[in-house]
Amino acid sequence: MTTDPSFPHRAGAEIDLGALRHNVRTLRARIAPHVRLMAVVKADGYGHGAVRCARAALVAGASWLGTATPHEALELRAAGISDVPVLCWLWSPGDPWDRGIEAGLDMSVSDMWALDEVCAAARSTGKTARIQLKADTGLGRNGCQPARWPRLVGEALKAQGDGLVRITGLWSHLACADVPGHPSNTTQVDVFRSMVEQAEEAGVEPEVRHIANSSAALTLPEAHFDLVRTGIAMYGLSPSPGIGTSAQLGLRPVMSLKASMALVKHVPGGHGVSYGQHHITENQTVIGLIPLGYADGIPRHASGRGPVLVGDHIRQVAGQIAMDQFMVDLGGDELEPGARAVLFGRENRGEPTAQDWAEAADTIVYEIVSRIGTRVPRVYANDRP
Incomplete structure (x- = not known):
């Protein structure tokens, strides 16, 4: 018969928060002391439970949280996680920008429509929105293309001058970081560095610049900048067999x-x-x-x-x-x-x-x-x- 009567009779997923804290500390030890660590808890913490995992990660040394949808980010705030910056990056037209501003979220902006909507929400709430500008450095997914970057940066700076927004970050995402040595990794980091320089020369003073996901956090130190976003590795799983097994990386499956x-x-x-x-x-x-x-x-x-x-x-x-x-x-x-x-x-x-x-x-x-x-x-x- 079942050896643990406290475990659900049919089935259950055991989530070892001690293993998660171990993983966060292991990942922190692999990055420079000045580089901050974002615990990505999108998709209900990759199925592990966003709120419980977020709290465990913060105890272990994470200083930022990351989600995809605004509703995921607002769930963290509703759970009482109020004194930690939360980046939310997947916004659609008509999403609750006003609630994001009220909750103090960092909201990702990749195009003019998003900047227009967040500015309108800032006017309606009477509060300044925290935004991060996302660059498309080669992934070809969300993010602003280099040719459109100067306009987005310029309009965001105008909005900042009007007190509607505060540009807190510049960021991007890698396409092939799970393949160590892939040439696009170096190319994307170089493009990101160039787009960051353009934005800073125009007057942006970001709190954080970031492009590294779990794979890059583990294998690509030149991509660490000010912050790394750790998702799958935080849950004790290797991003790719080519990088190594969980055990080889010192990670414990959660x-x-x-x-x-x-x-x-x-x-x-x-x-x-x-x-x-x-x-x-x-x-x-x-x-x-x-x-x-x-x-x-x-x-x-x-x-x-x-x-x-x-x-x-x-x-x-x-x-x-x-x-x-x-x-x-x-x-x-x-x-x-x-x-x-x-x-x-x-x-x-x-x-x-x-x-x-x-x-x-x-x-x-x-x-x-x-x-x-x-x-x-x-x-x-x-x-x-």
Whole structure:
């Protein structure tokens, strides 16, 4: 039966906040003392819980927080995290700029429409907006192209002169930082440095300049500038196998995904397992049902390949992963319903890893943890420093 009666009966994601604090301290030790560290807690803290992870990261030495959407940033403020700068970078027309100003958020501006909207919100609230200008240095996603940069900088400085905004930062994002030595990394840093110089020559005096994500924080010191934005590495996961494993980087995975087997039964040889009967048992065997499926974030593309630790052995998913459940072939092992199954956790405990699941599903580790759904309770461990 389940060995820990306090753990949710069906399934749960254990979030080790002690591991998160360790990771933040490890990352801080890899950057210069003057460089600040932003804890990125977008997407509900990559599936780990934004508010709890934000607080743990701040205790461990982070001095900024980062989110994608304004509602994510406002959630942090509503939770009482009020004395820390929060950068929010993914704004759309009509978003609540006024609430962002009232909450003291740093709001990213990449184009004139955004500057116009934030200025209008500043007029309506009677308060100065904190904005950061984002440069597109080669990623080709959000950010201002170099040709349009002088106008955006100039108009932002006019708005600053009128007391509508305060330009607190200049920033960008790397396209290939997870590939050490990729030529675009140097190119983008050079372009960013040039665009920063243009802005500063025009009169911008930013509090922070930043372009480094987790990968660059770990491998590209020339990209550190005033601040690094650590996301996936803070959660103990390597941004890319090419950079090294979590253990090689000194990181501890924060999330462990566990479930209790809901059913164990004997089936004869030649028996189909799950939809499409893509898995047919070779001989009489024992199969176990894991009550998690793609509605919980278990990738269907890992059908037949995803690893699960049950008992003392790692098994593979047998057949198709369904919406709410999947099967594993236990061979001759006689396990009881309620036996613990670990989908991913820490390699040093003999458990499969989130990277193993990423490889089984032909995706990246970011997707594995961030897609774990709300039907899976989060259970927090080592909450106190």
